[in-house]
Amino acid sequence: MASRKKCLVLGFFAFLWAELGIKGKEETEEQTCRLLGKFDLNGYVDAKNHSLVIGGLFDIHSRTIPANESVLEPVSAKCEGFNFRGFRWMKTMIHTIKEINERKDILPNITLGYQIFDTCFTISKSVEAALVLLTGQEENKPNFRNGTGAFLAGVVGAGGSSLSIAASRILGLYYLPQVGYASTCSVLSDKYQFPSYLRTVASDKVQSEAMVRLIQHFGWVWIGTIAADDDYGKYGVKIFKEKIESVNLCIAFSEIIPKVYSYEKMQRAIDAVKNSTARVVVLYASDIDLSPFVLEIVFHNITDRTWIASEAWITSALIAKPEYFPYFGGSIGFAIPRADIPGLKEFLYDVHPSKDPNDVLTIEFWQTAFNCTWPNSSVPYHVDHRVNMTGKDDRLHAMSDKFCTGEEKLEDLKNTYLDVSQLRITNNVKQAVYFMAYALDHLSRCEEGRGPYVFGNTCAYIPDFEPWQLMYYLKNIKFTTHNGMTIETDENGDVSRGYYDILNWQLDDNGEVAFVKIGEYTFTDSKFELVMRKNATIFWNTESSELPYSVCADVCRPGTRKGIRQGEPTCCFYCIPCADGHVSLEPGQRECEQCGEDYWSNAQKNKCVLKEVEFLAYDEALGFTLVLLSIFGALVVLAVTVVYVLYRHTPLVNANDQELSFLIQVSLVITLLSSVLFIGKPYDWSCRARQVTLAMGFSLCLSCILGKTISLFLAYRISRSKTRLISIRPLYQKIIVLISVLVEIGICTAYLVLEPPSAFKNMESQNIKIILECTEGSIEFLCSMFGIDIFLASLCFLTTFVARQLPDNYYEGKCITFGMLVFFIIWISFVPAYLSTKGKFKVAVEIFAILASSYGLLGCIFAPKCFIILLRPERNTHELVGGRVLTIDKSIQPTSASVSSELDNTMASTVEDD
Numbered sequence: 001m002a003s004r005k006k007c008l009v010l011g012f013f014a015f016l017w018a019e020l021g022i023k024g025k026e027e028t029e030e031q032t033c034r035l036l037g038k039f040d041l042n043g044y045v046d047a048k049n050h051s052l053v054i055g056g057l058f059d060i061h062s063r064t065i066p067a068n069e070s071v072l073e074p075v076s077a078k079c080e081g082f083n084f085r086g087f088r089w090m091k092t093m094i095h096t097i098k099e100i101n102e103r104k105d106i107l108p109n110i111t112l113g114y115q116i117f118d119t120c121f122t123i124s125k126s127v128e129a130a131l132v133l134l135t136g137q138e139e140n141k142p143n144f145r146n147g148t149g150a151f152l153a154g155v156v157g158a159g160g161s162s163l164s165i166a167a168s169r170i171l172g173l174y175y176l177p178q179v180g181y182a183s184t185c186s187v188l189s190d191k192y193q194f195p196s197y198l199r200t201v202a203s204d205k206v207q208s209e210a211m212v213r214l215i216q217h218f219g220w221v222w223i224g225t226i227a228a229d230d231d232y233g234k235y236g237v238k239i240f241k242e243k244i245e246s247v248n249l250c251i252a253f254s255e256i257i258p259k260v261y262s263y264e265k266m267q268r269a270i271d272a273v274k275n276s277t278a279r280v281v282v283l284y285a286s287d288i289d290l291s292p293f294v295l296e297i298v299f300h301n302i303t304d305r306t307w308i309a310s311e312a313w314i315t316s317a318l319i320a321k322p323e324y325f326p327y328f329g330g331s332i333g334f335a336i337p338r339a340d341i342p343g344l345k346e347f348l349y350d351v352h353p354s355k356d357p358n359d360v361l362t363i364e365f366w367q368t369a370f371n372c373t374w375p376n377s378s379v380p381y382h383v384d385h386r387v388n389m390t391g392k393d394d395r396l397h398a399m400s401d402k403f404c405t406g407e408e409k410l411e412d413l414k415n416t417y418l419d420v421s422q423l424r425i426t427n428n429v430k431q432a433v434y435f436m437a438y439a440l441d442h443l444s445r446c447e448e449g450r451g452p453y454v455f456g457n458t459c460a461y462i463p464d465f466e467p468w469q470l471m472y473y474l475k476n477i478k479f480t481t482h483n484g485m486t487i488e489t490d491e492n493g494d495v496s497r498g499y500y501d502i503l504n505w506q507l508d509d510n511g512e513v514a515f516v517k518i519g520e521y522t523f524t525d526s527k528f529e530l531v532m533r534k535n536a537t538i539f540w541n542t543e544s545s546e547l548p549y550s551v552c553a554d555v556c557r558p559g560t561r562k563g564i565r566q567g568e569p570t571c572c573f574y575c576i577p578c579a580d581g582h583v584s585l586e587p588g589q590r591e592c593e594q595c596g597e598d599y600w601s602n603a604q605k606n607k608c609v610l611k612e613v614e615f616l617a618y619d620e621a622l623g624f625t626l627v628l629l630s631i632f633g634a635l636v637v638l639a640v641t642v643v644y645v646l647y648r649h650t651p652l653v654n655a656n657d658q659e660l661s662f663l664i665q666v667s668l669v670i671t672l673l674s675s676v677l678f679i680g681k682p683y684d685w686s687c688r689a690r691q692v693t694l695a696m697g698f699s700l701c702l703s704c705i706l707g708k709t710i711s712l713f714l715a716y717r718i719s720r721s722k723t724r725l726i727s728i729r730p731l732y733q734k735i736i737v738l739i740s741v742l743v744e745i746g747i748c749t750a751y752l753v754l755e756p757p758s759a760f761k762n763m764e765s766q767n768i769k770i771i772l773e774c775t776e777g778s779i780e781f782l783c784s785m786f787g788i789d790i791f792l793a794s795l796c797f798l799t800t801f802v803a804r805q806l807p808d809n810y811y812e813g814k815c816i817t818f819g820m821l822v823f824f825i826i827w828i829s830f831v832p833a834y835l836s837t838k839g840k841f842k843v844a845v846e847i848f849a850i851l852a853s854s855y856g857l858l859g860c861i862f863a864p865k866c867f868i869i870l871l872r873p874e875r876n877t878h879e880l881v882g883g884r885v886l887t888i889d890k891s892i893q894p895t896s897a898s899v900s901s902e903l904d905n906t907m908a909s910t911v912e913d914d
């Protein structure tokens with residue numbers, strides 16, 4: 001192995017300069033510049049016999065030990081928490097450099113050295129290391145030629161993004177090439193801030209996008225996020241949030257794991273996970289930062305969560321322990337592609353503390369791995385200065401009382417360091433070193449006059465080149481790795497194409513956590529693709545072992561729509577039933593749609609159904625009864641006619657104007673049957689026919705009655721004056737009828753011609769029904785049409801009312817008066833009834849009125865006569881009909897015939913025909 005040595009580094013504190021300046025005046029020239037302190041850095045260096053060195057930054061420890069507060073002087077912190085994974089990465093760099101040096105095809109005449117520092121996973125150490133890489137060992141100003149005396153070509157590292165950022169801020173000042181192998185933070189793509197940073201790993205922009213795709217793939221909508229308190233966690237989650245919101249999914253909570261243990265902060269994160277309904281949580285953190293959180297999750301027994309892992313912990317042995325499996329089993333995450341590195345295993349096994357007593361890192365590795373103390377070593381074993389989770393400050397500073405023998409077998413060790421089954425970031429380290437080597441190789445192969453640099457196409461020469469000259473080659477590099485992958489970076493220095501393995505944590509037969517590949521996420525500059533393995537079985541850490549369901553509110557059923565919950569994310573909503581006449585057909589609709597004109601919503605509001613069409617039909621009970629009633633009425637009238645015809649020679653029938661009687665009967669048949677026109681589906685013709693027929697029927701009927709009553713009235717006047725008066729002739733009666741009917745016909749015709757009624761679909765009055773009805777057409781005409789009828793009826797009433805005081809046996813006047821009263825009562829009560837009903841009942845009310853008034857007239861005018869004719873024929877005599885016979889039987893009602901007959905006898909002239 002190359003020479004190792006604890007690096008001695010100069011202090012770089014500003015105040016030292018000031019102090020030096022003051023002292024310089026007093027002391028001799030040789031003593032002017034003296035360092036007061038040095039950075040306490042660990043690492044490996046091999047620079048002898050090499051003209052070029054590559055710097056390396058690795059997290060071999062997990063943290064620094066907090067400085068003793070009583071010491072006021074600034075001191076460089078020590079580190080603790082040996083990190084086997086980081087140690088392996090670091091060893092891989094050394095291995096790769098050796099491999100390159102042995103290769104004849106890359107950098108044939110040049111060998112590379114290295115200077116590697118432990119960053120202890122802290123920013124301050126990373127800055128210290130960057131400074132030391134730039135400045136020589138005993139020098140006090142940056143000179144690019146580092147402490148080893150060799151020329152620093154560039155730096156590989158650091159591990160965590162925050163560390164890379166910190167180092168890059170300094171290295172970038174000199175444009176010194178830096179190739180990252182694990183730092184994925186998206187800000188590192190910003191070339192204004194980090195001009196000389198390149199990496200062999202994709203940016204978290206890609207990973208966050210991949211996570212969103214995965215979440216969409218499984219249909220989760222309600223996601224929690226937990227981030228480490230560093231650039232990696234915060235920027236990772238930031239981009240993830242932006243992307244998730246752009247696809248209308250929601251963040252349930254967003255918490256941070258503190259770097260330095262804080263009970264309150266940790267509890268906040270734990271409570272968020274515990275109390276949220278989100279079953280899927282994205283965890284963006286390095287394994288080192290994650291460990292305390294994992295312990296808390298175990299402590300609080302939080303199961304039934306599916307964790308979406310970032311690449312930093314998905315394959316970490318720190319977390320993937322069987323004892324954590326009940327809590328973290330089933331985690332799904334994205335891992336950097338795995339590779340096999342030939343020869344690495346042997347190289348890793350070639351480690352023993354006895355080789356170099358100054359190699360403190362190897363001693364610490366040995367002590368930590370085998371839980372023993374290396375004889376005569378001052379390297380503490382298993383130090384933990386953290387305030388532990390219980391909040392008590394029981395700091396450890398333990399040395400195992402067992403001594404290491406040196407005989408311990410690495411083969412017996414189950415340790416991350418030696419586990420070469422998951423070489424992922426390790427492979428990235430190798431690629432990063434190759435990246436640098438290939439760039440140097442290209443630089444070394446420059447032909448003078450064909451070089452890339454302006455002003456004469458000059459070349460740069462090893463070792464004396466400027467950092468920016470190497471940067472040129474680094475930016476344009478494209479090479480194929482030992483396992484056939486092509487490495488190429490885009491203009492931001494990120495790998496431009498590649499893939500992530502999608503891994504799922506399952507338990508294997510040995511009870512160990514296995515990372516099962518369930519898919520792949522490939523990406524290029526412009527294309528992303530998530531491909532899940534078809535036959536892969538995924539382990540879900542849910543009670544039912546089924547795909548977890550992570551929603552804030554369940555999808556709204558069809559028939560309901562999403563309602564906003566004030567102040568909450570869009571994924572949380574109420575399900576509000578659609579309004580009447582509106583439906584939602586698909587689950588989870590935002591809005592309900594209105595049904596078409598002829599349609600209405602069903603009870604569940606998930607379908608538009610044809611509106612019920614309402615009209616008074618023949619085949620329903622009501623319609624049928626009404627038809628029966630009207631036909632029955634018509635038959636009764638017919639029967640009366642038959643009786644009249646059969647008994648036409650009897651005095652009672654004879655006494656009346658038979659034609660008028662017949663006309664009344666006809667008109668009653670018309671009115672009775674006109675009600676049939678009101679029943680059934682309304683058409684334009686039936687709408688027109690019904691009103692007109694009815695009006696005509698009534699006008700005929702009433703005008704005939706008027707003809708009768710006027711003659712009665714005149715007879716009355718005669719009986720009063722006792723003077724000879726010319727009674728009204730039947731002809732005049734008919735003229736009255738004719739005139740009335742003609743007027744009515746005129747109005748009806750005008751009505752039909754000018755503004756006729758028509759059939760109409762009434763959608764407004766009732767939502768769920770379409771009411772088929774008739775429009776009135778012109779109200780004016782309609783009113784005048786029935787106005788005539790009312791006028792006639794009023795005349796009839798008045799004339800008979802006056803004439804009702806005719807001599808005793810004048811009863812017909814009373815009958816007609818009574819009939820007219822019935823008629824009025826029916827039609828007056830019809831108005832409110834009609835106005836207060838809707839739909840088909842409106843029509844039914846009208847028919848009732850028609851039938852009732854017709855029956856009323858029929859009953860009042862014809863029933864008494866028919867009674868006498870048929871049941872009391874003995875009363876149907878001239879004497880009785882015509883004479884002044886005192887009728888004892890009051891039930892026999894003399895008719896108008898009696899009046900006429902009386903008039904016959906007492907008056908000089910009466911109607912001859914009577």
Ligand code: TRP
Nearest residue numbers: 160161182183184185232286312
């Ligand atoms: N991606 C991490 C970052 O950008 C670095 C990282 C990857 C890491 N894997 C890791 C850190 C494992 C620690 C352990 O910060």
